[in-house]
Amino acid sequence: MIDLVIVGAGPAGLGAAISAAEYGLEVCVLDEFVKPGGRLLGQLHEEPDGKWVNGIAEAQKLYYRALQLGVKIKCGVSVYDIAKLESGWCVYTTDQIYETECLLLATGASETPIPVPGWTLPGVMSIGAAQVMGNVHRVKPGEKGIIIGVNVLSVAIARELQLCGVHIESILLPQSSFVSGDSAHPEKMMESLLRLTHLAPSPLIRFGGKWVNPKIGARLYPRNGFKMWGIPIQLRKTALEILGEYQVEGVRIADISATGEVVPGTEKVLSADFVCIAGGLTPMSELASVAGCSFRYIPELGGHIPIHNECMQTNLKGLYVAGNITGVESAKVARAQGTVAGLSVARELHAIKQRADEIIDIAKKEVIDTRRNALIQFQAGIEREREELYDKGNNVFEEKISV
Amino acid sequence: MNSMRVTDHPILGTLENKKQVTITFDDVPYPAFEGDTIASALLASGVRTLRHQEDKGTPRGIYCNIGHCFECRVRVNGKNTVRACLTPVEGDMRIESGGEL
Numbered sequence: 001m002i003d004l005v006i007v008g009a010g011p012a013g014l015g016a017a018i019s020a021a022e023y024g025l026e027v028c029v030l031d032e033f034v035k036p037g038g039r040l041l042g043q044l045h046e047e048p049d050g051k052w053v054n055g056i057a058e059a060q061k062l063y064y065r066a067l068q069l070g071v072k073i074k075c076g077v078s079v080y081d082i083a084k085l086e087s088g089w090c091v092y093t094t095d096q097i098y099e100t101e102c103l104l105l106a107t108g109a110s111e112t113p114i115p116v117p118g119w120t121l122p123g124v125m126s127i128g129a130a131q132v133m134g135n136v137h138r139v140k141p142g143e144k145g146i147i148i149g150v151n152v153l154s155v156a157i158a159r160e161l162q163l164c165g166v167h168i169e170s171i172l173l174p175q176s177s178f179v180s181g182d183s184a185h186p187e188k189m190m191e192s193l194l195r196l197t198h199l200a201p202s203p204l205i206r207f208g209g210k211w212v213n214p215k216i217g218a219r220l221y222p223r224n225g226f227k228m229w230g231i232p233i234q235l236r237k238t239a240l241e242i243l244g245e246y247q248v249e250g251v252r253i254a255d256i257s258a259t260g261e262v263v264p265g266t267e268k269v270l271s272a273d274f275v276c277i278a279g280g281l282t283p284m285s286e287l288a289s290v291a292g293c294s295f296r297y298i299p300e301l302g303g304h305i306p307i308h309n310e311c312m313q314t315n316l317k318g319l320y321v322a323g324n325i326t327g328v329e330s331a332k333v334a335r336a337q338g339t340v341a342g343l344s345v346a347r348e349l350h351a352i353k354q355r356a357d358e359i360i361d362i363a364k365k366e367v368i369d370t371r372r373n374a375l376i377q378f379q380a381g382i383e384r385e386r387e388e389l390y391d392k393g394n395n396v397f398e399e400k401i402s403v
Numbered sequence: 404m405n406s407m408r409v410t411d412h413p414i415l416g417t418l419e420n421k422k423q424v425t426i427t428f429d430d431v432p433y434p435a436f437e438g439d440t441i442a443s444a445l446l447a448s449g450v451r452t453l454r455h456q457e458d459k460g461t462p463r464g465i466y467c468n469i470g471h472c473f474e475c476r477v478r479v480n481g482k483n484t485v486r487a488c489l490t491p492v493e494g495d496m497r498i499e500s501g502g503e504l
Contacts, residue, residue, distance in 0.1 A: 129465055138412070
């Protein structure tokens with residue numbers, strides 16, 4: 001039996017593998033993708049000090065450190081079921097069945113799709129798909145693109161696509177519907193964009209920072225949007241339909257009011273050879289659900305979250321979570337959470353001989369500090385919601401585990 | 404034709420020379436580089452339609468590109484429902500698109 005199986009080789013999974021292996025645990029990391037690194041692989045952004053953060057290089061550092069410590073990392077393996085054993089967990093994969101003392105789910109987040117008429121046409125893809133194509137596989141998703149969905153992720157990836165030599169014609173809103181929810185609402189989107197003010201060098205700050213109140217911001221918003229890196233960001237335009245016979249040829253758009261209603265007579269067609277849909281991120285928690293974890297719906301963290309405590313333990317013995325499955329945040333926070341999870345597993349398996357609680361407390365503090373220093377906050381109120389969740393997690397944990 | 408490749412990138416640098424292999428998609432040969440997935444190799448050659456929907460026969464390509472949505476499912480060396488976005492290319496790989504049933 002292995003000491004620790006980790007599902008997901010992103011920053012959280014690799015971070016946990018490293019800290020657990022440093023205390024001598026036998027660790028195996030599984031990932032469905034062809035390369036380790038998770039969503040870190042696609043990331044490429046400029047820090048306020050002008051340094052570029054290259055996710056591929058960051059992922060490689062984690063990968064080699066884990067290998068050095070003897071961690072087994074298997075890519076191209078899908079986990080399709082997990083089951084509780086009398087002691088430990090059984091993990092069913094497309095490769096083999098693993099039995100492990102402890103199991104860490106570091107599955108990350110998946111993109112929320114926004115259905116738009118015409119979205120099944122070849123050339124329509126999620127914004128993350130375009131990011132992986134461009135940065136990881138080094139293939140352009142097309143020559144001229146339109147992005148539907150204005151959020152932190154779509155604006156950042158638009159810039160990355162531009163660096164790949166792709167022209168982005170426009171970033172605009174999806175049409176208001178039951179499914180699109182807030183993402184079609186100019187005022188709400190203004191509120192979300194204002195959180196980008198952390199990215200100091202961008203012109204958005206100078207522009208958006210003037211408006212403390214997103215309501216006023218959305219109303220004053222110029223009809224033709226404003227440009228970031230030369231890309232028009234249009235909170236007052238909506239995508240009605242993606243056009244094309246065999247593949248994407250363009251998008252039919254219209255002007256909208258500050259509250260999202262289409263202005264009659266303003267329809268026109270923009271030509272494009274690819275379209276990205278950016279609906280934001282949702283924690284990927286299917287395996288936690290299969291395992292039987294308790295959940296709580298927390299919109300600030302991106303959706304349904306398996307209840308866990310600050311040590312990353314769920315309410316099931318030997319089952320841990322870390323990274324975006326616990327709430328959508330930056331890769332640095334995920335990595336720090338992974339370290340906590342790896343140390344907590346090492347404590348559970350009595351691999352830390354001295355001062356275990358103290359060591360874990362330092363790692364927990366690192367998570368909080370990293371969160372406070374994060375350049376991008378995906379949602380407002382993350383810290384407050386987390387504190388509340390951990391209170392609940394601790395209560396549930398003590399009730400269940402002590403019996 | 405490899406015009407969709409990002410050969411030179413201002414931050415990530417120049418694409419390293421990788422071993423080239425040949426794959427076939429619906430009996431047409433295409434070049435691919437080692438490390439490509441089926442989806443990235445075909446897109447690099449401008450191929451976007453990977454199958455036609457089973458019911459209505461409408462064209463489909465990649466959507467999520469990380470294995471969640473199964474929109475890119477193809478037949479590989481006789482095996483059905485293989486995700487083009489997660490499957491690394493191999494020399495002489497025979498890929499077939501699915502069609503209307």
